[in-house]
Amino acid sequence: MEEDLGDSITLRGEVEADLSEDLVASLHTVIGAEAALAQFRSDLVRILTRYELYRETTNTTPKKERRAQLTKLRDKASQLIEAMNALAPDVTRALDTNLAAVTEDARWDGWSFDSEEPLPGDDQSVADAQHAAENIIAACQMELDLFTETKGEKKGSANPALDQLLSDLAALFEGETDRLAHSQCYRDDICEDGYNGAFFVMTKQLLDGYAPQVYGTPAALGIRILRVLKER
Structure with missing residues (x-):
């Protein structure tokens, strides 16, 4: 247990180092977060640390x-x-x-x-x-x-760690804005990314700054967000 805790602390430190102050400040502004900037950053670090732990323990090979x-x-x-x-x-x-x-x-x-x-x-x-x-x-x-x-059973997500991250970010978004995440991710043909809304923008900006290329295309991210939020 102590070893696991030590690994988690080390991982949290890595997440802290990778999450830039400018990105946190930008996300804070994008959604109009109610919490102080330091608390908002701490919440993001916690969520991303969970994502990294989940990613390390889930199968990525098809x-x-x-x-x-x-x-x-x-x-x-x-x-x-x-x-x-x-x-x-x-x-x-x-x-x-x-x-x-x-x-x-x-x-x-x-x-x-x-x-x-x-x-x-x-x-x-x-x-x-x-x-x-x-x-x-x-x-x-x-x-x-x-x-x-298990042949014939319903296939699980190809990237459960990312799905969990999206769910955790939705909870953070809703707690900070008093708005439902699914109402802030929607199709927008005028927008270059094909999707819009405060939650979509926040999520894409975070992934672009912290885990680039993890979601494929903006359209794929929008579809995934709506699916994950529907299954919450």
Whole structure:
């Protein structure tokens, strides 16, 4: 728990450093925030720290690609075991001799006749590799089985961390302005971005200044905001 807290404190410090004073002041003005500037900044740092923590712990690799990578690793580990089991006796002896030489320094490091320690054991690289490969196969198969069990279920968001950030920003916006966030994000064909409203402008400005390119196009951001706010 202490380690997690330490990581969070470090991350918060990084967020503090990345969030410029000018950006905070601009956002404060854009929405006409009621809180003092220092409190507004503190709230943004808290929200962005949560975003960063969430982003670090959520899967970003598409499910199809994850399945392909895990399948490939499982199959390669199986091939390694098959290759080791197929070694001819003389090849196995040569391999053991060479491995003993390769690992000699590591196995004998720190040993001396005065240490009263038992003689270092023989090299176990082949056996260790086989056990490791078996564990890798089992771990990969567990994840692949989970994919099978959840097949057909409704797909979640491709970027849940961003969705959570938008939801948190909406709560901040509503608390600071007494206006509903969804009423301040709407289609506007005259606007260059295709969307307008205080909440949309605030969100886009924050992302442009703090996490550029995270949302794709302004239109995609507007669509995502409206979807997230609808599901709140």
